[in-house]
Amino acid sequence: MNSTAVLSVEAMRAAEQAAMNAGISEWELMQRAGQGAARWVMRMAAGRPVTVLCGPGNNGGDGYVIAGCLHAKGYKVRVIAPVEPKSETARKARAAFDGEVMGRAALTDPVVVDCLFGYGLSRNAKGEFANLLEELAASDCYKIAIDVPSSVESDSGSVLGPLPRYNLTLALGAWKQAHFLMPAMASMGALRCVPIGLALNDASDQSTTAPRLTAPAADSHKYRRGLLAVVAGSMPGAPLLSAEAAMHAGAGYVKLVSDHSHPDAPADLVIEQDLDAVLEDERISAVLTGPGLGRDDEARKRLSRVLGSGRPCVLDADALHLLRPDMLKGADVTKLCLTPHEGELATLCESFGVTLQSKLDRARRLHDVTGMTVLAKGPDTVLADREGMRFFPRGSSWLSVAGSGDVLAGIVASRLAVHSDTMRACEEAVWLHHEAARRAAPAFSASDLACALIPAMASFL
Template identity: 35%
Template sequence: MAELLTAAEMRALERAAIDGGTVTGLELMERAGQGVVDAIFAEWPELDAAAADGGASPSRSPEYLEKEEKGRRALVLCGPGNNGGDGFVVARLLREKGWSVDVYLFGDAEKLPPDARSTYERWIGVGAVRPYVDAEFRKDAAEIGERSLIIDALFGTGLSRPVMQVRAFGLATQMSLPPRGSARGGPGQRAATVVAIDIPSGLDADSGRLLLPENPPREHETVRADLTVTFHTAKPGHYLDEGPNSCGALRIVDIGLREALAGLDVGDVPKHGGVAPCRGIEAPQAARLGKSRGNHKFSHGHALVLSGGPGRTGAARLAARGALRVGAGLVTLGVPPAAMQEVAAQVTAVMQMPVRDADGLARNLEDRRINALCLGPGLGTGAREADLVRIALRGDHAGRSVVLDADALTLVAGAPELFEALNPRCVLTPHGGEFARLFPDIHEKLAAPAATGPAYSKVDAARDAAARAGCVVLFKGPDTVIAAPDGKVSVHAAVYDRAAPWLATAGAGDVLAGLITGLLARGFDPMQAAETGAWLHVECARRFGPGLIAEDLPEMLPGVLAALKH
């Protein structure tokens, strides 16, 4: 899985490469600027007018200049650090392609870092730099719609506090940006195309949160881009919180850092305060999900999903179907006797057994072949159901994996003795409201406004929750985060090219709980089961597309599994 580097980790790796003598900071900056320009023209080939015209005209004829002014005007906003240095490279390269480029510097040129200062000096050899003055900038920004390209090279990953220049730029560009939540357009669909270098300025790169002053003005805004170009790896903030809403499309550019680090000792580079790095979930290997010749049904485990009473069995049936489709050898629904006829009319390959109460569950669990349980979907939150959760978490069943979802999470949140019974074989799958009930102080910390960076993030919250609970926590949402009690954490965000808005439908979470349960039955460890289940869940939704309902998700699994690489 690809690592998602924090801003501090990225700086440390760059410093290690530079100190190792395999690359200079200026070389990395020039590569970054070139990567931004290449990414822009790859995204929108129609903007690469210089290529279409065979390059910049040496004559600079009036006809050429008129065409240039109308179609190839760029505004580059450079900040006081290395992000600004990247911006000066972009400005120079655009000018070499025949663009008319205006450059603003938000800071003092004399205080630029050495490499940024070098790119600044290369730019002023061919163009002017206008110092940021609020009134002048606002006046110039009023003409922003006449430009076809705006480059945000203000602060990027280096931002650690609210900055009013970000507000000024955010406000000034509102006329060229669509309303929040609307579809983003490219050139020709609105006045200007906004490209952010590293991350839209105003966002914290580690959390994706908007950094706000203590008493933010009502109109405070961040930069919102059509395209964000970052380097080496993505950062957590690209996938968390406001990141996906602000980044537009995300492109990762290779600047040769891996080659520069090859053979160097980077063991001392900090990794999230000494814990495992954050990872992005990638597609599982087909071999891990396949079945071998000579196997039988019990080779792939027996999952038991507990159901609610009459009229409340649908959620458990969805979970059971998901567990069976993902390859569990056997799946049984544990059903209150009064609901067995209802369930029998709805299932075929899924079996059922009567579970009247906690004693009945304990007797059924004497069958040691049942190696994974799912409790919560449609279960109910009464005393009987609390006793069922207690039995499922009992110490003499320590070798059995348990997924707690929905109603089971509500029961655990309200009973300290149940919370204390959680163990490393458990997976909790809370959405935001359930997370707040389970971990109210962690939720409060996450919900508090972010005034400085690196801000407390959903990654931090999931990691802290897993450590407290002593088990895997899958914190659901478009930016799903999965954490283990040992500090391992992964992000699976259904955003950008993996967006699956159709998952916002009743029962989708029940299917996810079933997928994880089925994978646990098959022998996946809790972290692997949660990660793989989350990936498959989104992929099934993407394969089906609009019109999805929860029942469709398990039926997409055969095609998804068949398409996996070996």
């Protein structure tokens, strides 16, 4: 069975070393990787001629093994290798391949397998490597990247050379971080993982799989199913959107605490004005604040009152701009969820003294220094929590619409009201958000997205 472990290059090298210490040679690992990948290549090529691009390292070594498997099955296959292999195991794989190897040739075959660089890419791909990648990008052949696309840095997902759009990317042994990070993720096409027998059970970072939601218990009533308070502020629209999304994501009762009149609110959304009275209600199981909160003194006071309530809490939008370390004194940080987009994450990092640059590192460190759950949202959403990082498959690019974040915050809060588990609430919310986008018609508005949560919920029950 495929593991969901997501490994950094350092962790990957350690896992491979552990396998070798247990008696599985690097040669054997390469055979497993190459043979497993070759099965996918044959499935996709379906008899058509294949070109394999081989680089100087073990990724190139995998390429020779793949080419050898295809050759043995009667495929017309050739290798293009701008340089000879450098690593010992790759040299052995090169020597074992008795098919055609060329230094340079036009990419005319209908299927091309890219094994120029794997997770060992350490600098910009230049010269003949860049030329090949550029030619591959311009070709309309079926493109398969082995392990990672060759111009992609495995840990950061950043791009160090011409980046073709692949049809299929085959992760070898385990997922790498780049498989879930932009801009790399957008170029990878379908993603599959080829197991090679590494022991991955201790890996803390994981990709997520579709959540399993449950219907309310047979004896449920509206208060016990999750009573959520959405605390509004100076602007009426955003918190209303969050509240509407929350109403469709499982909570039994959603209250909007707002001084506005909200003529457009649905009849079944309860609107109250007295924040203190709402927060004193013992039955409140979660609170959301931030969308439309504002950033003035009044907003800061409301945020402090919410934090002082001791309830499980989702902080989004303006709340993330207002949040300061001293506001967390006495708070149970394990009940708090932050849902920043990139700009809000930068602001939070400034407020909490996190100086790292990448989204992944920032989210991880922000969790480490604060103890709060950090859902760093965007086209490559990552979740940092007590058990490690969590990664998600690509969502619809139509989610890049105003109000999409308010909807997501509403879903997280709704799930949190249902079961009080911050990490689980975030995981479920991202999947629901993606599924709602899939079910809404293209070019949807945020309100359409909130409505599409109703059928989306059914996908996970």
